[in-house]
Amino acid sequence: MSSTSEPSFQKILTGRHAIHDFDPTVKIDRQELTQMITEATLAPSALNVQPWRIVVIDSPAMKAKIKPLMPNDVHQNETASALIVFFADLQAADNAQFIFDQTKAAGLLPAGVDERYVTMIQTIYQQMSAADLRNSFTLDTALPAMQFMLVARAHGFETGPMTGFDHEKIGSVLGMAPERYVPIIMLAVGKAASAPTESVRLPVTKILSFR
Template structure:
């Protein structure tokens, strides 16, 4: 797959990012490039590399229509974006432990004895978590991937907007996935920005930092 990255300027990607509300509604990102961006975004770290993030790309008019009443404060993004990327955390991510660590062994990235020790420790440990503890872990890890995806999108020449204002108890049903297993983390709108964007203010580091 040929990379479609068009911008490798770290400063521009990181400090030039803006949350975009309106997009060129005639521009559609291909499935191939969307998967490329997901692959690049999921280089993000996760707890013991269990990669609990799961993505649903809502790009059809039909699915966007289902989302619209559930994101009532962000309907412009929904209507004009190339896609709405729904990010969920998999509460059963530990079920993939062996698959992940077996792959690491096959690729020469981990000795067999390390794989065996890791698998025997990780699975029972994760199974011991309360629902809240597991939810916290998968949401933190999935948020790391979400932030990386926003930066990756910018490197590809696109803009995004992270959306947390949605009906969390209904979003999984709207896209037909198991709401007991997959917890909603956030939604990212993505596309080509339409119109001017504006820089928002931030606290000075001295206000939010303590040295001990």
């Protein structure tokens, strides 16, 4: 994409709408999907623990398998180029050492930070209640999902966010152990086949206060 043809951030932002109807003939190659996910996961997370685990469903066989789990959104299943499920990994803190080593290898370790940092992160998550851990990782995982919706538009695609799927069953169908991976949100991605339904937002005066 040349810099002159890149849509402005304003256009990407204001032109995003939840899409329900995609062009079923459009395929997005896995390399581009991987690139979009790489960009979306530049999102921040608490303690940089990056608890998101992402499954892209782009095969007709797997789309057909999960169709019964999303009865209200069958059309997105049938027409989107891919469906992307963002899970939160409740054992994400196990990666603290890996992330620490990566940071060190990149020469990005702040002065005074050493291996004790890994233990500190693991202790923080071990001491959290199950509910707090889930909330924290849910919040983290929502961030790359939102970011993906904008990244996709920068790549010329549209998305539709969905939580109306069977959260109990989606993990086992996708081979993601349900006791470990919590499904947070599914995104349909592809080329829009019809104009989106536009939506309104509450007036900013209703939701904003300054102190």
